[in-house]
Structures are given as C-alpha cells and as structure tokens.
Amino acid sequence: MKKHTILFLLFLIGFNQSEAFSKIECNQTPDKYINIPGTRLLIIPPKGFVISKKITGLEKENAIIQVMDLIGGNYYKNSATFTKSKFENKGIKVIEFKEIKIAGFKAKYAHIEGGDGTQAINLVFGDTSFSTVILAPLGSSNIGLASEIKNAILKVKYDKTITIDPLASSFFKINSNDSKFKFAKSTANLFIYSENGIVKDPYKDEPMVIITTLPKDGTTSKEMMIKSMIDGLVQNGFSIKEEKKPIIGKINGFESIEVEYIAEQKGKTKLIYLTVISNTDTSIAFYGITESDFENNLEEFIKLSHSLRFK
Incomplete structure (x- = not known):
C-alpha cells in the first residue's frame, strides 16, 4: 500500500517521536477545526493526531492522514478513474465505496485493502x-484507528x-539557489521549479x-524509493532506455542517491535525473526532466x- 501511495502522490498524479511531533501551530476555529498548513482544508484531528513535520497533513506515532490540495485542478477529471471497478481490476479489495458530498462539494470515498492485508x-x-485528496494508509499497527x-x-x-x-507545506529549504531553475508554483505536495520561475x-x-517530500521508515531504502519514482514515470508513459x-x-550531510536515465515518452527522447535525500524520518524526492x-x-x-x- 505504501508503494501505491507514493505513486499516487507523485503523479495524480518508523517515526522518531521526539522529532516528529509538534504542537499545533495553525488557525483553529472554536469548534476545534484546524487548517492544514499549505491547504484550504480544515479538519477536527482524531485524538492524538497533530500537524506533521514530514508530510502535509496529520500524524500520530506511526499513523498519518495526508492531504493533497490541488488548487486549480478539476475534480471531475482527476476523479474519473477513482471508481470501485478500477480498484477491483487492480486486485484491490474494496471494503466500502460511496459517492457523497463533503462540505457541499461532490466527493468519492473509498476504504480499500491491498493484497498484503x-x-x-x-x-x-x-x-x-x-481537487483535494486525503489519504490514510493503515497497517497492522494502526488499523484499529480506521473508524475515528x-x-x-x-x-x-x-x-x-x-x-x-x-x-508553507514544504519540508525542505534551499539556502542559495544558483541554478536557472527557480520556484514557480506548488500543487498538492509537489513543488515545481522552471527556467527563471516562469509559471505555465x-x-x-x-x-x-x-520536488516533493515523503515519510520514511526503516523498511524503505533509498534504492526502493528510486524504483517507486521510476515505476511512477513508467505508469505515465515513459519507457526507460538507459540507466547510469x-x-x-x-x-x-544527508544520505543521498542520484541516478540518470535516458527515456522516451510520446516519441521524444528525454533525460531524467532523480535524487533522493534522506534524514531520520523524511526523504526529499527530486525529479529533473528535459528533452x-x-x-x-x-x-x-x-x-x-x-x-x-x-528545514
């Protein structure tokens, strides 16, 4: 399920408690709703959940609720493949699926189970x-939190x-950017840098x-994350021809892995440069793509x- 979450995040598309937990420092309404920084979403956190320092969303020990707020996106286009049949065709068990309204907006809700339980x-x-997406992966240690x-x-x-x-929702910083690629815009948990910061x-x-950030645990190596990144590119029409x-x-000072690829997409040859940089509980995933x-x-x-x- 973690791999599926990574791919979904990038292409729409073991926590250290002493460092991971922070006090809630965000707008809070009298009815206990809080605003998730970097989004327009408000939520009443389940008991014990706090604003995360590793993802856009909430966390509690080894549980997370991740928010991806795609401002300027189109719900109808982005949710077209979010259906019960699509999940089942991929071998995913659908525990519950329903189309509802959330805060007056059309919505689709799914509780699913992967082949590994x-x-x-x-x-x-x-x-x-x-178009806003909320993801809450549930493993054996936190499956009891499903109801709340x-x-x-x-x-x-x-x-x-x-x-x-x-x-606001980024977990990385750039002290001195001497490259021609400057920050242009963000969408969900993805931060886009273009030549001279031109917005298109x-x-x-x-x-x-x-650039994006992902939670890290002891079971996911940098090599595994690179493979997940490549799998996401392949699912989006890239064909890998060469790997350095x-x-x-x-x-x-942070552990890292860098890989260069030559790939084809829609008949065009492209260079892909991927980097993963990791600290104790978070990884920065970096994609550079050019033709x-x-x-x-x-x-x-x-x-x-x-x-x-x-940061």
Missing part, C-alpha cells in the same frame, strides 16, 4: 476549480477564501524540476539538488 482510507472531493479516521475525514471543511503560502499551465516540452550507475553518498540540451540542463539539475536541505 494493509488498508487505506481515501477521499477525493472538489469542483472545477480544485473515517469520522474525521467525512467531516472535513474547505474554505476557498484561505490564502495559501505556496511553500501546463508545462509541456520545457525542462522542469519537481547510481551515485550513493551524501548531499549537505533538450541534456548536458547543460543536467548540470543545472545537479546544482539545484545539491542545494537542498531539510
């Missing part, structure tokens, strides 16, 4: 101007008047960088990835 509660809702997580998710609110700080919708043939030997080392000027763009990708640090 792990479960997940998923909700997607929105309209033509936004469901209750919290089905009572969420959404406030379009909230002004978003695009980098969508980006098509331009070289670009996507990974560079395993450290970037700014032109491979040598110079690779140099710029590396320059940006080597400036990354954790």
Whole structure:
C-alpha cells in the first residue's frame, strides 16, 4: 500500500517521536477545526493526531492522514478513474465505496485493502476549480484507528477564501539557489521549479524540476524509493532506455542517491535525473526532466539538488 501511495502522490498524479511531533501551530476555529498548513482544508484531528513535520497533513506515532490540495485542478477529471471497478481490476479489495458530498462539494470515498492485508482510507472531493485528496494508509499497527479516521475525514471543511503560502507545506529549504531553475508554483505536495520561475499551465516540452517530500521508515531504502519514482514515470508513459550507475553518498550531510536515465515518452527522447535525500524520518524526492540540451540542463539539475536541505 505504501508503494501505491507514493505513486499516487507523485503523479495524480518508523517515526522518531521526539522529532516528529509538534504542537499545533495553525488557525483553529472554536469548534476545534484546524487548517492544514499549505491547504484550504480544515479538519477536527482524531485524538492524538497533530500537524506533521514530514508530510502535509496529520500524524500520530506511526499513523498519518495526508492531504493533497490541488488548487486549480478539476475534480471531475482527476476523479474519473477513482471508481470501485478500477480498484477491483487492480486486485484491490474494496471494503466500502460511496459517492457523497463533503462540505457541499461532490466527493468519492473509498476504504480499500491491498493484497498484503494493509488498508487505506481515501477521499477525493472538489469542483472545477480544485481537487483535494486525503489519504490514510493503515497497517497492522494502526488499523484499529480506521473508524475515528473515517469520522474525521467525512467531516472535513474547505474554505476557498484561505490564502495559501505556496511553500508553507514544504519540508525542505534551499539556502542559495544558483541554478536557472527557480520556484514557480506548488500543487498538492509537489513543488515545481522552471527556467527563471516562469509559471505555465501546463508545462509541456520545457525542462522542469519537481520536488516533493515523503515519510520514511526503516523498511524503505533509498534504492526502493528510486524504483517507486521510476515505476511512477513508467505508469505515465515513459519507457526507460538507459540507466547510469547510481551515485550513493551524501548531499549537505544527508544520505543521498542520484541516478540518470535516458527515456522516451510520446516519441521524444528525454533525460531524467532523480535524487533522493534522506534524514531520520523524511526523504526529499527530486525529479529533473528535459528533452533538450541534456548536458547543460543536467548540470543545472545537479546544482539545484545539491542545494537542498531539510528545514
């Protein structure tokens, strides 16, 4: 289920308690709703859950509720394949599926179970101007939380008047960015860097960088995360033609792995540069993709990835 969550996050698309937990520092309403930083979503956290320092959402020990708020997205397009039959065709057991309304918006709710016995509660809702996804993976150690997580998710609110700080939900920082790729915009938990920070919708043939952060546990290695990233690209039409030997080392004192690929997509040859940088409980995933000027763009990708640090 974790691999499925990673792929869904990137392409829509063991916690250290002493460092992971923080006090709730966000807008809180009298009825105990809180705003998830970097989103327009409000939720009453289930007992023991607090704002996470590793993902956009909430956490409690080894449980998470992840929020991806795609402002400018279209719920109807993004949820078209979010159906009971699609899950079942992939061999996923559907415990519960229903189409409902959340905070006045159309929504789809699913409680599913993977072949390994792990479960997940998923909700997607929105309209033509936004699409918000909530994911709550459930393993053997937290499956008992399913009922209270469901209750919290089905009572969420959404406030379009909230002004978003695009980098509020990021868990990385760039102290000095000397590359030509500058921050352009964020969508859900993805942070997009383009040449000179030019904003486009969508980006098509331009070289670009996507940065995101993912929770890490003792069972997921950097190599496994790179494989999940590649699997996500393949699912989005990329065909890998060549892979260079990974560079395993450290970037700014953090464990890292860097890999270059040559791939094809829609008849075009592209260079893909992937990097994973990890600390104790979080990983930064870095994608650099270009179909032109491979040598110079690779140099710029590396320059940006080597400036990354954790907040």
